[in-house]
Amino acid sequence: MGEMTGTSNGFAVRTEGVSRQYAMGEALVHAVDDVSIAVKPGEFVALLGSSGSGKSTLLNLLAGLDRPTSGAIYAHEHNLAEMSSQQLAHHRSHTVGMVFQAFNLLPRMTLEENVELPLRLAEVDRAERPARVREAVERVSLAARLTHRPSELSGGEQQRAALARALVNRPTILLADEPTGNLDSLTGDAIMHLLQEINRTLQMTIVMVTHDKVRAARYAHRIITMRDGKLVTEGASDEIA
């Protein structure tokens, strides 16, 4: 896959004093509060924290799904905070791939159509799409299930399908929000192996949100821990563990 190398100054994604606040009734909630992180190309980073710690909000900010209240977010040195909504959509379709806890496959589409969807949205040449889809599904070992609908797939297969969908546009950064949260332990491990393999073979930057300290320590290069929207600790996984 192309476009998977690093950036000029050495970071795939970084934030500078980024904050995200929102009003809840009369109270102002600091979902992310002055967080600065930097992730190198090919690095596998786990964002660890309990519910409400702000890790998913930070992931959404990195994905360009949300805008920071203050601070800057750079993806390959392009500041997401300064991008238009069209540019953010382009960022989501070309630079990042996302997987979710709930898989979020579209139930009316087959596996093939689900995986092809990002290519359609990115207006990739129609002739090129089948090969790209096949490449992505083979990477997650689902080539035999192309015509199946999500309801006909197991949880692990659905998450692998979601992973294929995230990879099909050949992004440089993979953002995963609790990818094993809806899976049993064995299947969860299989998905984590797959992520690790993708990280190793494609040198793809991965930022994964999880509350599973053990898995984070086992698979990530580095762990960033958050609490109440703030960055608490940061270090190599073996150090934090």
Add this chain to the structure above:
Amino acid sequence: MTPTTPAPNISLSQRVFRALLRALPADFRANFGHEMEGVFAEQKRDVDERGGPLDFLRLWWETLSGIFHTAPREHWDILKQDCSYACRMMRKNAGFATIAVLTLALGIGANTAIFSVVHAVLLRPLPYPQGQQLVFIRQQAQREGIDDIGFSAHEIQDDREQNRTLSGVAEYHNMSFILFGHGDPDRVRAAVVSANYFDLFGVKPLLGRTFLPDDDTLGAPPVLILSYDYWKTNFGSDPGIVGKTFEMNDKVHTVVGVLPPVPQYPVESDVYMPTAACPFRSSKTFIENRDLRMMEAFGRVKPGVTIGEARADLATISDRLKSEYPKSYPEQMGYAAVTSPLREELTHDARPTLLILLAAAGFVLLIACANVANLTLARTSRRERELAVRTALGAGRGRLLRQLLTESLILALMGGLLALVFASNSLQLLADFAARLTPRAHEIRMDTGALLFTLAAALGTSLVFGTLAALVSRANLTSGLKEGTSGAGTGRRKNRVRGALIISQIAFSFVLLIGAGLMLRSLQKLLTVDAGFSSQRVLAMRTTFSFSKYASRDQLTVVGNKVLDHVQAVPGVLSASLSSVYPLEHEAIVAGASAFSGPFRIEGRDLNPGEAPPVTGQKVVSPEYFQTLGIPLRAGRLLTDADDGKHLSVALINEAAQRQFWPHEDPIGKRVKGENSTEWTTVVGVVGDVRDFGLEHPATAEFYVPQGEAASPNTLLVRTAADPASVASAVASAVHEVDSQAAVTHVLTLEQARSESTAAPRVIASLLAIFGALALLIAGAGIGGIMALTVSQRVKEIGVRMTLGAQPSAILRMILSQSLLLAAAGVAIGALGALALTGLFRSLLFQVAPTDPITFIVVALVLIACALLASFLPARRAASIDPIVALRNE
């Protein structure tokens, strides 16, 4: 629980008892059926063991009365419960209920109103006893294309005496006379009828009596019967009118009766008089001349005789007369007697139009049904979880469907009630419209038939949309708990049904709009057609002089010229003329060109044996006629005051006559004469064509003869410098200066006449346009609603798409293209339907083909634009969905 599988050794009594239990509601059976069967079995055992036949009968009597006493009560209780629940649900979803009731009310209301008209005009029996026995007999000159040439007194007498199939034959013709003795001289439309006329129709008078045979003998004291409307309008429904006297035709006429409100055919009349009282009909010439035809004939077939037998009988008489009196029935004219049921005669003009309107209203109702079915589907989708919970708590499927149907029924009944208000408010407008097409329009009212129709429409509607919604929901009830979290019923089946309903709405709307579009295009062409005369600032009025005072043609010409002199002296009058009929005169349009046409001969052109003579229209005019109406002279000269028929008989022809009779010759100087005339008339000029008998009919061959050469014209036409209505009273005064007893009636401008002549197509176009707009509104609301529902169902999907990089504009396009796809499918199906159905419009269209491509393209664009417009708000909402919120909510 009620056992459903019969035990192998079950007795006949138990089987009967179990069958009887089916009368009870399912829930009740489920709760108590088993216990009831047990009790019955025990009682039956007791009777078998100890009782006699009387105990056996008592057991069954008590069982039957118990079940049939309980069943209605239980059903009633459930109905009350369902109704109360349905009302609560409607209060809770007031928006849905309001839209559904209004939609249904519009659909049912349109149908009720149109049905009231169709029922009164086409379906209800004639308001005469055994009305199906009444026939209208007409004599045609088929080879001349004359539909109704009339009967002479001799012919009616022959039919009366020689027929074997009719219990009676009555004659009729109408004339205008002046009635004195009630304020100003009043020109009345008089129906001259035989004494048996009312007996034949079975009409009983409202007051007084009808005619007696003695009234119709020569020299009998003249008597009159007033029509209901004339009595009501002119005499304030005076109950003492019978016995009062009025002067008419220099004779004192006594009112002997007043008619009930019955349709009058062929035209509305003010008064009825016997043939003996008519100065023309009672003249010796008229009575003795077999060739003087101007009467209509009605008959009543004998009981047990079919119309077909009567038709054959009268045709045989006609053939016999032709052989007995060959001179009176020249072969080339093609005389033939045609008999048809009176009901058909009264309604044949109205039938196609009313059926088209009924179909259009039916389409509106179907669109409304589809729309409400969609709304109901959407609502039951939102209630899926509630329905699933109720299923889980023990409510049977039938019970739930019954609940849904009850809700639909209440909505439809409320819609039906509101529909009655809409319908009754629009009925008068429709009746006025129908009056242009049929004399039966007077019978239009909101009657029991219409009320039953409304009730049936409401029930049918509720069944259609309620059953549809219930059936589609049925499959999801059991899975509702599992899928209930989505709350939006994402089932493919439902989406397909919703899509199909939207497509059907668009297809029906397309057909309706094509109908409206074609009629509007036709009307536009009709309104802009060159009628051949200038209708601006021209006043027309009927001036009737006493027949007895001005007995000869010369006297009438003199008084006519005097009137012209006086009128031309009125300030503001530019020119004035007299004519026998004016362009677009309502009565002339109703009668048709053939009523003013007759055969003639062209000098030097002998007819081959069996060849029909040429036929032309004839109009009697004063010389200023062409100047007054702005009709151009094309060749030769116009008429002058010197053309008085005393020296050389002259005539003008129109261009149509030149094209038809002298296509390659100069017609000036050619000579013609009427079939019964001995004198040749010379053509001295050619004038432009005028569409006299309706803007939609091209001009037919016309001869203009000067007054003095034919029966004196009685229509005064006045061109004015300013608004013609402002000089109307001065012109009427000028007429009365000449003869204070002259009746001046039917005052209107030619602009009004022109506008009046297009009233029927205008009303049809307006009604179809209203139905089309209604359909568009309902379909638009339906598409908007379904798109809004789609967006709410696809929030998660849209969120995912946005997460994967979809631009908001792409989401907007996605929703709009879904709407476009539905609209395009609807338009395609509608176009096929329209192509199949618009042929029915052909007779109503003017210079527009039923497949007019412009109309089809414009309607398709309008519908697609409407679909896109209706979908724009939901699409914009979809484009502004926050993906984080969308995914979080899931």
